[in-house]
Every structure is written in structure tokens, then in C-alpha cells.
Amino acid sequence: MTQALLAIEDLHVSYRGHDSTAHILDGVDITIGRGQSVGLVGESGSGKSTVAFALLGLLGDNAEVSTRRAAFDGRETSLGMDEATALRGTDIAMIFQDPMTALNPMFTIGTQLVDIQRRRFPRQSRRSLWARAETMLADVGVPDVAARMHRYPHEFSGGMRQRVVIAMALLVEPKLLIADEPTTALDATIEAQVVEVLDRLRQRTSASMLVVSHSMGLIAELCDSVIVMYAGTVVEHGPVHVVFSRPRHPYTRALLACEIDPYAAFDLSQDLATIPGTVPDPAFRPQGCIFASRCPARHDRCSERPPRRQTGEGRTYSCWQEAA
Amino acid sequence: MRSASLQIHLGFKLATAALAVAGSVVLLMALTRLIPGDPATVILGSRATPEAVAALNARIGLDKPLIEQVFSFFGKVASGDLGEDVFNGRPVLSLVLNALPNTAAVAVAAMLCAVALGVPLALFSARWPGGKTDRMVAFLSVGFISTPSFVVSVFLLMVFSVHLRWFPVLGAGESGDLGDQLWHLVLPTAALAAGWVGYIARLLRSSLLEILGENHVRTLRAYGVSETKILMKYALKPAILPTLAVLGMGFGELLGGAVFAEVIFNRPGLGSLIYDAIRTRNYPVVQGGVFVIVMLYVLTNLVADLSQSLIDPRERARLTSGRGH
Structure with a gap:
């Protein structure tokens, strides 16, 4: 083994x-x-x-x-x-328990999905990190991603937020x-x-x-x-x-x-x-x-x-x- | 597209503001008439004949019932007239407008100082809570908050103007000479800002620490987002909201609360204008001056309130239509 x-x-x-x-x-x-x-x-x-x-x-x-x-x-x-x-x-990446509080209410989903990738991909541009995040969101089943990236957490349902939290973890591979x-x-x-x-x-x-x-x-x-x-x-x-x-x-x-x-x-x-x-x-x-x-x-x-x-x-x- | 709810919200805020202004002016007019002495005693002396007093009161409108005086005051305000000085007949509006820049300069400078110093101190304190900076800031803040600004004023005046002679003692500086005016602004600003620096530092620190303990910050930490970025971006934005509300109130308070500093530093501002008017029972000047202060107070609060709604996306969503929940 x-x-x-x-x-x-x-x-x-x-x-x-x-x-x-x-x-x-x-x-x-x-x-x-x-x-x-x-x-x-x-x-x-x-x-x-x-x-x-x-x-x-x-x-x-x-x-x-x-x-x-x-x-x-x-x-x-x-x-x-x-x-x-x-x-x-x-x-190591973590999918957190409570999707209602795991995301910052004051920033768009896109901003947060970009910032959590910085550590993993320090050399990539914001544009490419944004694109990765968009693809990943679509992958975990979030519809209408291009617009959703600009939305705030309170505009997502519980299930959608949990998908965002899962996408976060996957983004850093x-x-x-x-x-x-x-x-x-x-x-x-x-x-x-x-x-x-x-x-x-x-x-x-x-x-x-x-x-x-x-x-x-x-x-x-x-x-x-x-x-x-x-x-x-x-x-x-x-x-x-x-x-x-x-x-x-x-x-x-x-x-x-x-x-x-x-x-x-x-x-x-x-x-x-x-x-x-x-x-x-x-x-x-x-x-x-x-x-x-x-x-x-x-x-x-x-x-x-x-x-x-x-x-x-x-x-x-x-x-x-x-x-x- | 802005929805009807935003208009309703604004309308509601404006109505409350108008009510606050009206209420405080009525209260003030009642109060000034309750204190012993009136313009007639001051102008004519205590041995004036009742006929002379009655004639004077009739001239300045004090013979009418209070309620009528209130209505006539607001009637004049609507046409941009705040009444006349009982002693020399100068329009109160021009007295107030002459005094206002001196007061506003101190208030704005003090607030800017308080924010420029208080915010970084709060960030430092919240970054390393319990550390040396935090404890020192806490100690100094409490000290400055609890020391009344007139005590600080007198102290600053004694040390820096009288003893060290670094700064001018009295006045607002030569009109037209900006450098001189700024020079005269330093000590009063410092006296008024000191407490506010401490206040903002403490208030923002505690809201920062509260936000830093929330789950969304833990999420960012779990992804290795730097502590500096978490603090300066993700924690500061939500944490600034309560501070903003307090700033709105603080600015209004500084406009009126500059009285001590203005009297002590002998600055011809709104505070000293009203102070002198109260001493001489110059009712129209008191009313006009306080009316302007109340207006500005209500206005700054309104601005603070609206900017809060603009910063918080949840509030923004509540006020604008188009986006679902």
C-alpha cells in the first residue's frame, strides 16, 4: 500500500x-x-x-x-x-458547516471566490481567477453564473450558498x-x-x-x-x-x-x-x-x-x- | 432603477428630521422664556417703566402668545429670514452665516483628525488585541474620553500658547490670511478631537473584534487569506457601519459642542455667538443660531444614515428593487 x-x-x-x-x-x-x-x-x-x-x-x-x-x-x-x-x-481546504454565516455579507461572491484562491495561485491575474471561479460555480450546479458572481450572499438560497462554499474548496485543488x-x-x-x-x-x-x-x-x-x-x-x-x-x-x-x-x-x-x-x-x-x-x-x-x-x-x- | 421603497424611506427620514427640528425649536423658545430676565431688562435696565417695556416687547414681537411667536418664527424661516438682533437690528441670518465658517472649520478639522488617528489606532488594536499598542491605546482613549474638552482646551492653551508660545492664544486669525487661520485652528481642533480619537478607536476596535470572531472570517483564514487583508478589507467594511452612525452624531455635536472651545479660545463661531446671545437674552439670535445647529445636526445624521445604507449591500437591497432575495 x-x-x-x-x-x-x-x-x-x-x-x-x-x-x-x-x-x-x-x-x-x-x-x-x-x-x-x-x-x-x-x-x-x-x-x-x-x-x-x-x-x-x-x-x-x-x-x-x-x-x-x-x-x-x-x-x-x-x-x-x-x-x-x-x-x-x-x-487542505475546508467546506464549512453553516453556509449562512460562512460567507461575508458585505462582499460579492465573486470577490470572495477570487481572494480565497490567491494563496494557491499567487501569480494568476484577477481576471483568470474570476474565470476559474465562474467555471467552478457552474460545475457545482449554480445557474446563471456570470450574473451570480456579482451577487451578495444574502441573494442566494441556503442550498446555493452551500454550493458556493463547496466551489471555494474545489477552487484551490x-x-x-x-x-x-x-x-x-x-x-x-x-x-x-x-x-x-x-x-x-x-x-x-x-x-x-x-x-x-x-x-x-x-x-x-x-x-x-x-x-x-x-x-x-x-x-x-x-x-x-x-x-x-x-x-x-x-x-x-x-x-x-x-x-x-x-x-x-x-x-x-x-x-x-x-x-x-x-x-x-x-x-x-x-x-x-x-x-x-x-x-x-x-x-x-x-x-x-x-x-x-x-x-x-x-x-x-x-x-x-x-x-x- | 430606484424603487418607491427608497423614496418612502427617504421621505420618512426627512419627515422625522423636520419633526425633530420643529420640536427642538419649540422647546428652545419655551425654555428661553422660562429663564429669568428678558431683552427689555437688558436693554432698558431694571428700572424701566412698564410702558417702555411693553413698547419694546411689541416692537420685537414678544407681546404675542408663545404659540404665535413659534408660528411667526417658522413663517419667517420659510422665507429665509431668521429675525433680527434685538440690540442692533442686524439680521440674525447674516450673524449666523458669518460665525458658521469658524465653527464648521473646527468641527470638520476635529472630525478629520479623529478619523485619521482613530481608525488606524483601532486597526492596530484589533490586529493584536491585548498587545502593547492595544493596552496603551485603551489607557489613553479612556483618559481622553473622560476628560472634558474644555479642560483639554484650557490645558493646551496654558502649555502651548501661554508657556511655550508655539501657538496663538486667542481669535480665529486674520480674515483672508489662510495660514494664520489654520495656525489658530490647531489648538481648538486638538482639544475637540482628543476625546473623539479615543472614542472612535475604542468603538471601531470592538466592532472589528466582533466581526473577526465571525464564521466568514474563519472561512477566509482557512484559505490562508492574510490577516492584514482580512482586517483591512473583510472586517473593516462591516465594522465601520456603527462608527459611521456615531460620526454623524459626533459631527453635529461638535457644531454645537464647540461652545466651550470657542469661548475659551475666543473664536467668533456659532458657539460663542449663542453663548453671548443667551447672556444678553437676545432671543432671536439664540433661536436662529440653535435652529441652524439643529438643522446641521439632523442633516449630518441623515447623510450618515444614507451612507450606511449605501455601504451595506443588504440595506441597499432592501431599499432598491429589481433584485430578489
Whole structure:
């Protein structure tokens, strides 16, 4: 197998407070192969977006980031601010979560699409960058581009704005494309269209993708492998079809159970599935298994840190349970 | 094409402005008549006969009920007449027009100074918040904002004019001699601008920092757009809007608020004209002077308001037709 595009071992991110330190990420490993698409799934507070932001050095100044090893495109990096900053807008591009606020309301789409390409193509004229942006907008399905380039964000619908945000990421021809909750802020019909755009794009570009989402469906649609995160740790990871069809970790199973099955008969008496309890406070992380307090299969050994197990299908999971 | 909504917007603004002008003039006329003493006492002395007082009041129209005086004032204003000085009969309009350039010069110079210094200071502070520049600007700004401009005036006068003799002490300079006039302008401008520099620096800094924390700035950062470009282009434009509104008000306030500076530096401006008129109960001059100040105040606010709508594309879209949402 060729060398992975991105390999990070033991990623830690913490914020130092006045009297306590909040550990947002606690030993996360991520490997993304070239041309591969990896999903990062977990509920709110699992730290999945923090992973994405750490890759770009977009965490606040008070964040402390450390890794045992991190390599991007064959070069060792420290994910320190400077090196992560160097990858911004050239090797790594990000599709942001909320298209309503991700664009500056005071400038035209065209101006913004030109300025974000400057870092990547410093020698090109404004005219040629403008032309590239126009072509790309048409490509992601924005109609009437020549006129739309002169329009302001408030003149676009949510779905169209999300296409603009996607076009932004594609314009810089990155090696790694990060999509942070690309469809969360959209309503269902537009979500389907945007997923289609992302899917089409996936088949066409050679870029690797990291899709951050709480939607299992989106990940199943777009990704080759999936990393399931809980409270800043990776609880299970492996190929999408393996993990989603035969989940091993109780948290993965609980998450999958929470998905609504559109084909199931509608039953009023049946409550929607939930996972009781909440994600532990990152300032007071429990010893042992981090999921133990909410786990239905909890037993005595869960007060110790669980072992990392492999199932031979390219899957690893961290749990005391041998097999389901 | 401009739509009807823009006309409605403008009409509404103008109507509010007219109402504000009318209201403040009525209030002012009532107030001047409430303070003890009237032109008759000042002109004829306290031992004048009631007949003489009545005759004088009749001549300058003070014998009529207040409401009638208000209407006659606005009636004259409509034909460009602000009344006459009770003492020497000179038209108030020419008194005001003579004084206005001196005041406007100080107000414009002070505002320009405040913007020229305040905006860069705000940009520096917002670029490195919590840094040395930021803390120093914060300290000085608060100091200057909280020091009344007349205190600064007296201080500047003592140090630079009386002690060091670098600048002239009093007056507005020889008329016709532009250099001399500019020379006389320095200290009053500095006195009035000091607080505004600090005010603009603080206000713009906080709106810049707010904008810099928004998602669209994060987008630009994620694409490696330089911090300088983000600050000077993408953050400054939205952040300038609240400052612009304050500038409009500030300019109007400087026109009237220059009173202290004008009295202290003995500049023959609107402020000192009105100040003297109040002391001598010269009602028409007070009314005419304040009327012009209120007009200018309302006008500058209107301009600030409209320029705000022109800068913000969302406002522009709301006011013009043709583009959908």
C-alpha cells in the first residue's frame, strides 16, 4: 500500500482553564489514504470538528495541541500553528458547516471566490481567477453564473450558498478536502442535492476527503471508512460496510439505533431511540472506559481502560467486550 | 432603477428630521422664556417703566402668545429670514452665516483628525488585541474620553500658547490670511478631537473584534487569506457601519459642542455667538443660531444614515428593487 496522505497518531487537544484543563481530544489516531474518503462520526461534543480544525490550525490561541507523530503528504509536521497555517488554502481546504454565516455579507461572491484562491495561485491575474471561479460555480450546479458572481450572499438560497462554499474548496485543488457537517444546516430536499454534488465531486477529484458529520447516512454515502468518536476518543474504526453492518462497540450500535429507518412502518407508540445520559465533561474525564456511564453492556472491568481490539476486517474497536 | 421603497424611506427620514427640528425649536423658545430676565431688562435696565417695556416687547414681537411667536418664527424661516438682533437690528441670518465658517472649520478639522488617528489606532488594536499598542491605546482613549474638552482646551492653551508660545492664544486669525487661520485652528481642533480619537478607536476596535470572531472570517483564514487583508478589507467594511452612525452624531455635536472651545479660545463661531446671545437674552439670535445647529445636526445624521445604507449591500437591497432575495 502506498504511503497515506495524512497520518496522525495520538492527537491531543486541551484548553487550559483557570483551575482545570479540558481535554477535548485524548489520543486520536487518524489515517487517510490517497484518494480515500474517511468519515468522522459522533454526537455533539465528541470532538469530531476539533479534529478538522486542528488540521488547519484554526483552534483558538489557548488550545494546546500535541501528537506523537503527524505526517501530511510524506512530510512530518507538528500540527503547530505555523505548519498547519502553511497548508491552509493550498493542500487542505475546508467546506464549512453553516453556509449562512460562512460567507461575508458585505462582499460579492465573486470577490470572495477570487481572494480565497490567491494563496494557491499567487501569480494568476484577477481576471483568470474570476474565470476559474465562474467555471467552478457552474460545475457545482449554480445557474446563471456570470450574473451570480456579482451577487451578495444574502441573494442566494441556503442550498446555493452551500454550493458556493463547496466551489471555494474545489477552487484551490487541495490534496485533502475537509467537509465539516456539510449538510447539517440544510433542509432535507436541499441536503439530498448537496450530497449529490459532493458524491459527484468525490468520483471526479483525486483529493482525499474527511467528512465530519453526525449523520451515519451521509457517511455511508460518501466514505470508504469511518471513525466513530466519543468524548474525544476513537471508539471504533474500520471500513464503512464492516462497521455499519456489524458494529462492535456499544456506542456505535447505539448511534446506529438512533438513525430513523425511513422504510419502517410508522408506529406512534414507538419512541425515537436515544442514548440516555450525556457526554462527560471534558474537564472531568472518568478513568477507564469513557462510555461506561452510558453503556448498556457495562460491567466491572469497564473501570479500567479498555483494550484496543482488531477483528481482521480492517476494523479496530476499544471495548472490554470480546464479540457481540 | 430606484424603487418607491427608497423614496418612502427617504421621505420618512426627512419627515422625522423636520419633526425633530420643529420640536427642538419649540422647546428652545419655551425654555428661553422660562429663564429669568428678558431683552427689555437688558436693554432698558431694571428700572424701566412698564410702558417702555411693553413698547419694546411689541416692537420685537414678544407681546404675542408663545404659540404665535413659534408660528411667526417658522413663517419667517420659510422665507429665509431668521429675525433680527434685538440690540442692533442686524439680521440674525447674516450673524449666523458669518460665525458658521469658524465653527464648521473646527468641527470638520476635529472630525478629520479623529478619523485619521482613530481608525488606524483601532486597526492596530484589533490586529493584536491585548498587545502593547492595544493596552496603551485603551489607557489613553479612556483618559481622553473622560476628560472634558474644555479642560483639554484650557490645558493646551496654558502649555502651548501661554508657556511655550508655539501657538496663538486667542481669535480665529486674520480674515483672508489662510495660514494664520489654520495656525489658530490647531489648538481648538486638538482639544475637540482628543476625546473623539479615543472614542472612535475604542468603538471601531470592538466592532472589528466582533466581526473577526465571525464564521466568514474563519472561512477566509482557512484559505490562508492574510490577516492584514482580512482586517483591512473583510472586517473593516462591516465594522465601520456603527462608527459611521456615531460620526454623524459626533459631527453635529461638535457644531454645537464647540461652545466651550470657542469661548475659551475666543473664536467668533456659532458657539460663542449663542453663548453671548443667551447672556444678553437676545432671543432671536439664540433661536436662529440653535435652529441652524439643529438643522446641521439632523442633516449630518441623515447623510450618515444614507451612507450606511449605501455601504451595506443588504440595506441597499432592501431599499432598491429589481433584485430578489
